[in-house]
Amino acid sequence: MSEIDGESAGGGADAAPRISVIVPTYNRAEDLRLTLESLCAQTLPVDRYEVVVADDGSRDETRSVVESFAGRLRCKYHFQKDLGAQAGPVRDNGVTRVRNAGARLATAPLLVFLDCATLAGPDLLAAHLRAHTPPAVPGRAVAGYVYGYPPRKTDDPDYRCPPGLAEAVRTLTPQQVADRYRDEPGFRDPRHGEFEKVGFDLRNRIFPEELFWSSNCSVPAADFWAVGGFDEDFRGWGLDDVDLGYRLVRNGTAIHLSLDAWAIESPHERDGAVNLAGFHRNARSFFDKYQFAEPPLELGWLVMQSPGGPALATLETLNRQVADWTHQCAGLTVAAELAHAFEPIAPDERVAVFGAGAVVPAVTQSCVLADFDRQVVDRLLADGAGARHDVRHNLGIQTALPDKAVDTVVITSRLDGLWSAFGSAILAEAHRIGTRVSVLTANRRHG
Template identity: 35%
Template sequence: MTTPPACTVIVPTYNRVGLLRHTLDSLVRQRLSAGDGFEVIVVDDGSTDTTAELAESYRDRLDLRYLYQEDQGYRVAAARNLGIADARAEVCVLVDSGVVLHSGALAAHLAAHREADGPVAVTGYVFCFNEGNEDGELITKAIDHADPDASIAEFAAQRHWLDLRETYYERYGEDLGVLTAPWLMWWTCNVSANTAQLREVGGFDEWYRAWGAEDVDLGYRLHTAGARFVLRRDAASLHVPHEKSYSGNMAAAAANYRYFAEKFDTPVAHLVPDNHFEEIEDILRSRGLAEGEVTELFGTVFRGGGAAQTEGAAR
């Protein structure tokens, strides 16, 4: 009998063959303990470039499957759900194309799950992520794709291009388990969760058809389902710069945050559209949240992404 992989890495992509190559190269370099293996599922959201051929070229170096869905617009949530449905491992690691993992990143994700008493949602560390491609040229020149571990070590030592969430961690500490809303920082460029729990809560809500909030939505449901959130700095990565529209992304995210608030219709959900993520924890703490108020504040777990998609389509 074939031994199942220790984790499944899911990489959604769309016409980003160059960025995908960097991600797959970093997966080839992963160092895991003896007996641990991993699989990679590349989910193509309708690319017209050479994504399929590139994925095929790595099958001699990775346990890789390539899945394709027709281009019907931005459907990254549906793409990730295809990967989750096809995963063979107990842990899913979600990585965006263009994210370059440290060679020890998958081992760190697995360690977090194995050290926990119950299901956890792990947040990896992401250097170089930017909102409007600021410093894009400088970052591109600074990353050594032949030795990304060295680049990560250099950026950490010099405190260059730190994770955008660094100020959040400095403000509230790194024990995410004591925070009221740790799901606000669970961004799927580099995270992991228990596969069975991902399926139990319904996966990604496929109503989200533009950039932003589909990961926060899933993180919220994982939290209400009992997942403990964990930061693993050693699950480190680099976010390779690419062209993006800050104003376009923010407009899409604003609409998505409004949908999020209406969907869950809880006090904490209604804070999301109008408050900076780093301020929401302060607002919740100012309310003196007690253990008995959790259900009132968050509501019960919302299961079934398909139901949410139906609600969204009716709006």
Template identity: 35%
Template sequence: MTIPPACTVVVPTYNRSALLRHTLDSLCRQRLAAHDSFEVIVSDDGSTDDTAQLVAEYRDRLDIRHLFQEDEGYRVAKARNAGIAYARSRVCVFVDSGVILRSGALAAHLAAHRQTSTPAAVIGYVLCFNEGNEDGDEITKSLDFADPDASFAEFTAGHRWPDIREDYYARYGEDLDALTAPWLMWWTCNASASTELLRETGGFDEAYRSWGAEDVDLGYRLREAGARFVLRRDAAAIHVPHPKSYEDNMRSAAANYRYFAEKYDTPVARLVPDHHFHEIEDILRSRGLADGEVTDRFGTVTRPIDDRDAEAQGGVRS
């Protein structure tokens, strides 16, 4: 009898083979317990570059498969759902192309799931991810691609390029399950969840056809289904900077946030389009909709772009 892998790593991609190589290299370096193994599913949203050939190069080092869907525009939700459908393990770990996992990251994700008595939604830590990638050249020059664990240690010790969610954790603490809306921080650049619960909740909503919000939407449903939200700093990753249209992505996200609010039409969902994620817990507290005192940082964060009239930018990929 074949023993199933301990986790399935789902990596959506689109014409990002150079970035994907960094991610696959980091997966080759993962250190797991002797009895654990993992599989990798590269879920391809219609690439026309050498992604398929690249994946083939790793078949002697990773339990890896390449799933391909025709390019019909931005369909990352469908790509990730394909990975969930084919997963043979009890835990799905989601990472993006160009995300370099620390060598102990998968072990940390697995530990988080094993340490909870209920299904978990785990939030990994992501260094070097900021809203505009303003330091992209400096990050790339500073990153040791041959020994990324050394870069993790250096960046962490020097407090360089911390996870953009640090302000959120400073405001509300790291016991995310005690919060009302921890799903706001469950981002699939580095996150995991119970495969069974992902399937029970319907996976990613494939109506999202542009960048932004499809992971938050699923996180919302995972919370409603009883998932416990857990932050694991040791499930760490580095986001490799790459060219993208930040303004287009923010406009796309604005439209998707409106869709999210209309879809669920709850007090917290209605806050999402017009408020920075880091403020929403405070707003809920101020309105008596969440436990806890309003923090002394309330009112200090604003959305970088507020374009309520922007239309979704189909096909914008990052």
């Protein structure tokens, strides 16, 4: 049954769909037509999936386009008022809100999110379904490959949009376009290099959420709603999908990659300034939301502040540095140096320790105990340190503590192996939250 606003609009199959495809859109009727045409040409039988077009207040022919596919697709249409137009001269779109609305109309156990103007490869839905079907391990979200997505290195001639791509996606099938341009560097998914580094297995990546993009992805409906769907506080472009991935992973859903579930992003105009503004606004919301709850978030914030802006390779490289040092200093306790450091500190002072280690000396002060090793933090909590102290999984780059929250910050030698990379950032944070800073190591007696 194809439906428009929940009412029959023709069509036919009675079988329950296995996949619900959610396509958000706004005033892009012709781009939407291309996307729906590609969904008509799937290898998966049409009675196995439904398409939910979630319209964020379009004023063009979007509804008519959806209606024109009655009988070819099992299609539903959701329309919501364009609230973005009320946000000022720059439209602050509600893509998270409209995606969630589309997902609420979905009836299948598996949700596939596909952007408008993204053309599905012929095996996209079958590949997403295979990735979630036994013997596939349950509890996974799948990132699909996206050809033609606008590259970030627009100043690099090797990464520019291939000539003729815009015309090709309108005159050729997705398979023909992929066959023609697959070897062009500018046509590859901009995540390709990062996929390649981990052997195209995202389980080998420390922070796979960074590569989970809603332009082409799938997640079981139960897992999606278990974490609340997309966070509708995110407005405009960017990071709402990474935020979803972050919550999924912490709820036990692993992120996998499917090269077979590929799609092509059709070239179209973008307002780079508006997108960048939305990205930075959402980044602030993202980091505020999680209060820098672990080192990858601290490092993400550091990358965001870099003069060149965020880059996919940078965050994983920094995460790998921390992971390597964590392995090297496993078992290193700093109880003796902490006991010495606490001798001149008055019993009523507030103290924060960066690199606390798993063995903390008996002290009268109630402390913030931060360490970058999750196992160390877990051991501190298991040993009861959380009853007297504020135990945190932090490196010390960002702690979310207020300015001058403590009297003294103690930085231990557990941070020695990370000092060349992050020392200045850690010191800056220590001086922000503390009145005094004590750095405990033979080769950097300063603070």
